[in-house]
Amino acid sequence: MLLLYRPFVKVRLDFFDSANSLRLVHKLIQTQTLPVEQSVLWDFVSVPQNLNEITPPDMAFKIVGDLPDRATAGLLLEYRVKIPFLGWTPWLTEIKYVEEGVSFMDEQRVGPYKLWLHTHRLEKVEGGTKMTDEIRYQIPFGVFGSIAHLLFVRRTLGKIFDYRRQRLNELFPSSEAES
Secondary structure (H helix, E strand, O other), rough: EEEEEEOOEEEEEEOOOOOOOOOOEEEEEEEEOOOOOOOHHHHOOOOOOHHHHHHHOOOEEEOOOOOOOOOOOOOOEEEEEEEEOOEEEEEEEEEEEEEEEEEEEEEEEEOOOOEEEEEEEEEEEEOEEEEEEEEEEEEOOOHHHHHHHHHHHHHHHHHHHHHHHHHEEEEHHOOHOOO
């Protein structure tokens, strides 16, 4: 974070601060601990095809083209998503970096958001692996985008990540749940 000081004025410049209404960058963070080794969870989350496995079935979402076996830095992934009032929209993301077995970040290059940065992070903890999804996003269309965010986008993203949590719990159940 960069702080600029002027006489009698302190200006905070944090381009990713969700409280900064001038930039309207939103943040969604979801954490969940799964009873599985970090390497096993990495083998699942780093495979682009598995995104379909954790995406709500009623969401209009299609991966386009052939996909590699693993997410690697520089990889471009193309999707088609259906947006209310806008129809089918292309979405192109780039895997910006990969820290093998630990984290990767995808950034939207073309798509429905003005900004989309999604960091996927795994951490070994007692009882399994803590997975953190951190998304920083900005909606286009100014005031109209802000209204859409309040009425639709925020709730839709919440449902998508709630579904992911549920599916991951089903895919990687605890030993008590299996009994």
